[in-house]
Amino acid sequence: MKKINGYIESVFQSQDAILEEVLRSIEEHGMQPISVSPSSGKLLTMLVSLSGAKNVLEIGALGGYSGICLARGFGSDGKLTSLELMESYAELAKSHLTKAGYGDQVNYLTGLALESLDQLARDNKHFDFFFIDADKENYENYLNACISIAENGAIIVADNVLAGGTVADEDQQPKLYTEHMRKFNEAVAKHPLLESTLLPIGDGLTVSIVNK
Numbered sequence: 128m129k130k131i132n133g134y135i136e137s138v139f140q141s142q143d144a145i146l147e148e149v150l151r152s153i154e155e156h157g158m159q160p161i162s163v164s165p166s167s168g169k170l171l172t173m174l175v176s177l178s179g180a181k182n183v184l185e186i187g188a189l190g191g192y193s194g195i196c197l198a199r200g201f202g203s204d205g206k207l208t209s210l211e212l213m214e215s216y217a218e219l220a221k222s223h224l225t226k227a228g229y230g231d232q233v234n235y236l237t238g239l240a241l242e243s244l245d246q247l248a249r250d251n252k253h254f255d256f257f258f259i260d261a262d263k264e265n266y267e268n269y270l271n272a273c274i275s276i277a278e279n280g281a282i283i284v285a286d287n288v289l290a291g292g293t294v295a296d297e298d299q300q301p302k303l304y305t306e307h308m309r310k311f312n313e314a315v316a317k318h319p320l321l322e323s324t325l326l327p328i329g330d331g332l333t334v335s336i337v338n339k
């Protein structure tokens with residue numbers, strides 16, 4: 128998986144000063160280097176752009192890397208709502224989105240994402256694109272919460288679904304979240320309201336269309 132991803136990035140990824148600055152800043156702040164891979168980020172931009180989504184929800188902001196990728200897809204007339212546990216991460220992400228030119232188009236809701244999702248549902252908010260990239264044990268809960276506030280035809284993307292390849296390789300030492308990802312992938316694949324596939328880019332992304 129590492130070799131293939133290295134190859135994809137060497138051929139298709141060009142230098143990106145804004146995103147590289149975000150990665151440096153994350154490191155300087157002593158945060159974990161767990162942003163999406165550059166090729167996953169590029170795919171997020173393309174999926175938002177191709178789908179025409181204008182009202183995007185992200186679960187897990189970290190330093191704003193994926194937030195910038197999502198915002199690039201909707202351009203000047205979209206909105207990003209981003210759910211993040213840590214107040215300080217949301218502040219850093221907001222500063223990066225602002226530097227990238229999207230400060231007025233992003234709203235961070237801090238605290239437990241499941242609680243924020245409940246509140247969004249109570250407020251009757253709806254979204255046309257979702258990106259799930261937070262605590263793995265809640266992925267299935269996030270999926271169901273996203274479906275309940277999705278517009279018909281919305282897209283749901285989730286990251287890390289291959290768990291470094293361990294979901295498919297019994298010979299590899301499983302990661303802490305391997306079993307969660309296996310269960311999540313099966314739930315996505317079998318969900319009656321979703322049409323889905325799994326792309327082996329970065330650490331693997333499920334991509335689903337919601338048919339309500």
Ligand code: SAM
Nearest residue numbers: 162163187189192193211212239240260261262
């Ligand atoms: N999507 C980000 C990117 O690519 O730039 C990376 C997100 S990082 C993998 C996961 C994030 O989820 C962390 O910032 C973490 O603080 C946040 N998180 C973990 N558990 C959470 C929870 N229960 N509710 C909300 N956010 C949570």
